[in-house]
Amino acid sequence: MLPKGMWKAWEPRVILPTFKGVDNIVDFSVQPSLNKAYQGIIYTLAYPLYNVFKKRSSIGIAFKHYQNILFRSKIVFRIILLSRSGEYIHQWNVPGKYSPGDYFRIDLQQLSAGSEYTIGDNLIIVVASRGRNDSWMSSPGSLSIKYVSRNSIAGLRTGLFSRPLNEGGKGHFGFTGVNPKIMFKKELEPSILLINHSSDPSYSRSVTPTIRLYRRPGEYIEKKLGEIPPNGARETRILQVFPEVSDYLAETNMTGCTIAQVKGATLSSYHLFRNKNDDVVAMDHSRPSHTNIIGK
């Protein structure tokens, strides 16, 4: 569990890994979408109250949102540092307040310099004080994190969100992460990194996902991944969990697909390639596939 009140329910946030031995650099540009009403003024004004009516949110959250719209509040950011086992370490305020066109860039090594905390294989949670006017659970732009060393560069951009996640008594129906990019070309080694987190700082559930390595539909090997504690993460090298991969994928030219699954919780899922020097050379978040089909 994290300390109580780590963030407010309306504050969009994202959890990301950091890696040892590289410069972990975070930047954010506030897009014009912060104060726009792309979905129409009526939708923008009605949506917070609609969510109260649907019991997805509270009057307090709706009030905060109208306050942001009325005063065009600037955004304030914080960075929370956790261990990979989900323990709170420290947090920093990002200096400044940000409106459309503003930006910040922070080298996490420099941020932590002079403190007793070092950035290695950790997790960070970046928290924004408000979201967009017309999509108030979302940030106006994507946060970029880059992992830069003498030999390599990798990174990703992803949004901050404040929607409920692994919260409440019911639990989530489950997580499925599909990676059809399993390949062992040019001395690349694929791995996946899963984060078990929640919109509720008091989240206390551990999970143990399974992973299947497919070479064709219906042909797979299944293994259990290790336990992931609450607010923690686990990176799994495909070669480590499937040492038989060279034989198993030989007939498919060393290409395959993995599917990681867990019941009762959803996870953040990242795909990586490492090179023979163990540098992270490519990384991105995975995408839920059901959203291509289910919805409005």
Next chain:
Amino acid sequence: MNLGTFIDTHKSHAISTQYCPVGDGRTSIICFYNFYERVFPDLNPDVDLHLVFLNNQGEEKAHITERIPGGGFVQLDASSYLDSNNGMVCIAAVPTCDIRELAPKGMSIKKILGTGFYIVWQNDNGYTDFMHEWMPINSIGSKNESYFVTIDKSKYIDRHELVLMNSCYSDTETRIAEPVIGIFNKKTTLFEFEAEPVAMMGVSVVDLHKNVPQLDQLLDKYEVLSVKVTSKYIFPPLTNEIHHSGDFHMHHID
């Protein structure tokens, strides 16, 4: 079948796009999993994966269809279909059965079905990056929009590029994007230029160092700069940071 006919034939599908460079030691590998199996495990339909490859001028170069069985996946090397170019790939996965008819009662199926995939970009030196699909083809058009991204001084990053994709298709008008790119420090404009027009369904790779001769000096002075891209018909661009080792990092802005 050309792109216009394909769009008309599959109006209930959003056609996802992505930057697809090949040649000069580069390749792009499209990785797709038939995700319909995740939602319809009993039905487990096959899909026809339609791919249209275009060059940087928006000219259609290849249109292929691969049947992907239920629960199947594929990795397709774009260099089999595109010559050396900085082009675009457009992809739609169309189930071979009527899923709206066959879906369980009460399941809310989207009016416009999406297609998710990944693309792995590689070069001959063994460097790689990857990304998920980017924006779907937009037939409605767009007004002038602005996007911001930061670039920073790093002892390891040699060059900064923007990848501008014009995925606003029309068969009744020619939609050419005319992007304006500005370099800012905390809202002060330091430099502004008009980038080369981007053909409809085309791609333009803008080398910021070539277009802004004093960019290295500006980065030395300010360490972090904001780049603003303003245009009709261009959706949030990709950035490409080229590491001095030859590695690169490409990703969407927003």
